[in-house]
Amino acid sequence: MSYYFAIIGTQDNPLFEYEFGTSKQGGDGQSRFSEQSRHLNQFILHSSLDIVEEVQWTNGALYLKVIDRFFNNYISVFLTPSNTKFLLLHQPPSSASIAPSSSTVTSSSSASVSSSVTAIPSLGGVGGVGGTRSSSTSIAANPTSPQTEEAIKNFFGEVYENYVKAVMSPFYRVNMEIKSPVFKNRVAAAGRKYL
Amino acid sequence: MSHLLAKPGGGGGQNAGAKDQQSIVSGGSSSASREAGLRYPTNGKTIYHRPLNRSKTAELSQASFAYLFSEMVSYAQKRVTGIQDLEKKLNLQGHPIGLKLLDLLLIREPPRSQTRPLNIISLLHFIKINVWQHLFGRQANGLEKSSSAETPDEYMIIDNEPLVNAYISVPREMSQLNCAAYVAGIIEGVCDGAAFPARVTAHTVGGKEEGEMWPGKTVFLVKFQPEVLEREALIGNKG
Numbered sequence: 088m089s090y091y092f093a094i095i096g097t098q099d100n101p102l103f104e105y106e107f108g109t110s111k112q113g114g115d116g117q118s119r120f121s122e123q124s125r126h127l128n129q130f131i132l133h134s135s136l137d138i139v140e141e142v143q144w145t146n147g148a149l150y151l152k153v154i155d156r157f158f159n160n161y162i163s164v165f166l167t168p169s170n171t172k173f174l175l176l177h178q179p180p181s182s183a184s185i186a187p188s189s190s191t192v193t194s195s196s197s198a199s200v201s202s203s204v205t206a207i208p209s210l211g212g213v214g215g216v217g218g219t220r221s222s223s224t225s226i227a228a229n230p231t232s233p234q235t236e237e238a239i240k241n242f243f244g245e246v247y248e249n250y251v252k253a254v255m256s257p258f259y260r261v262n263m264e265i266k267s268p269v270f271k272n273r274v275a276a277a278g279r280k281y282l
Numbered sequence: 283m284s285h286l287l288a289k290p291g292g293g294g295g296q297n298a299g300a301k302d303q304q305s306i307v308s309g310g311s312s313s314a315s316r317e318a319g320l321r322y323p324t325n326g327k328t329i330y331h332r333p334l335n336r337s338k339t340a341e342l343s344q345a346s347f348a349y350l351f352s353e354m355v356s357y358a359q360k361r362v363t364g365i366q367d368l369e370k371k372l373n374l375q376g377h378p379i380g381l382k383l384l385d386l387l388l389i390r391e392p393p394r395s396q397t398r399p400l401n402i403i404s405l406l407h408f409i410k411i412n413v414w415q416h417l418f419g420r421q422a423n424g425l426e427k428s429s430s431a432e433t434p435d436e437y438m439i440i441d442n443e444p445l446v447n448a449y450i451s452v453p454r455e456m457s458q459l460n461c462a463a464y465v466a467g468i469i470e471g472v473c474d475g476a477a478f479p480a481r482v483t484a485h486t487v488g489g490k491e492e493g494e495m496w497p498g499k500t501v502f503l504v505k506f507q508p509e510v511l512e513r514e515a516l517i518g519n520k521g
């Protein structure tokens with residue numbers, strides 16, 4: 088799964104952007120966007136701002152979940168009370184890359200069935216299958232599952248806390264770009280922790 | 283001094299000294315590896331390392347605030363010609379505070395009640411209760427809607443005794459002035475930040491006659507922009 092995160096100010100001006108990949112299930116934290124979609128991502132996020140403005144007056148929650156979809160790109164939104172938008176574009180791995188992983192699941196399950204007659208090692212095999220099965224409902228495979236929503240909510244929560252800290256700086260004015268490397272590291276850490 | 287140093291005993295003292303030196307050396311190398319151009323505080327703690335929640339005891343002294351505020355007023359006064367301009371200057375000084383308070387106070391709320399104000403009433407309640415509690419340690423004294431049919435866009439927040447005016451005596455020739463314009467600026471900041479653009483002004487309404495209960499009674503007149511009311515009507519119809 089690849090992520091593109093951006094903070095948009097009240098005048099639809101970008102304040103911060105960051106691109107990363109999943110760190111769960113052995114991910115290396117690198118995004119897998121193609122060079123072309125990198126440019127496209129910014130347009131997709133920007134176009135979803137219209138939908139944010141529609142949704143924001145019907146739902147008072149800060150976290151608005153997935154509000155927009157563009158082919159395989161899902162956009163989750165978190166709105167601060169001061170009307171700054173946190174947008175996260177998440178792109179599950181394309182079906183081509185899912186297919187081999189599902190085939191490994193079936194092969195390993197058949198292997199465990201055949202070996203389950205023997206003894207203790209098969210328990211480990213069964214456990215392993217359970218693990219892969221739960222991972223199919225986890226963040227990477229299903230962008231609208233409750234687990235994914237919860238993970239993104241936690242991610243946004245942590246970013247929000249750091250954003251408020253940035254805003255608290257007496258030298259910061261509304262809609263200023265956030266350039267602090269400390270902030271960037273914090274966002275990266277939150278991404279590693281939850282996504 | 284030497285007595286104090288000698289006290290912990292030979293070996294222990296030396297050990298501690300060595301540790302100190304080590305930490306100094308490692309501190310130096312880590313700061314050298316950081317990016318040039320960005321300066322960190324000596325203890326390495328930036329604003330991101332500080333907690334957002336305030337402990338109960340962390341209140342400011344009113345005397346120091348009054349001193350600072352009197353300086354702010356006289357600073358503004360030196361740069362203006364009229365009372366209107368002076369109030370505008372004070373208003374502008376408060377505005378960014380309101381914008382920031384909005385974010386800060388909502389993150390301090392328990393997660394369940396973290397909601398953005400969607401209509402005028404919930405926004406004004408937030409100001410009356412949360413903002414006032416944070417700034418002045420108590421709630422505002424009242425919240426009223428303009429009874430006149432011509433001005434449905436006007437709301438009033440009433441404070442019987444504004445804290446900012448506690449040590450301010452306005453000369454007779456400037457009786458129009460109310461330094462709570464600063465607080466009006468904060469309210470305006472909160473409204474603007476929450477996407478409810480408004481003009482907020484402070485007016486003294488305390489009577490001049492003897493025996494008045496609240497001579498410093500101040501009304502903050504919140505006048506929302508027409509588009510806010512328009513949106514309010516749309517949302518109301520939907521709900």
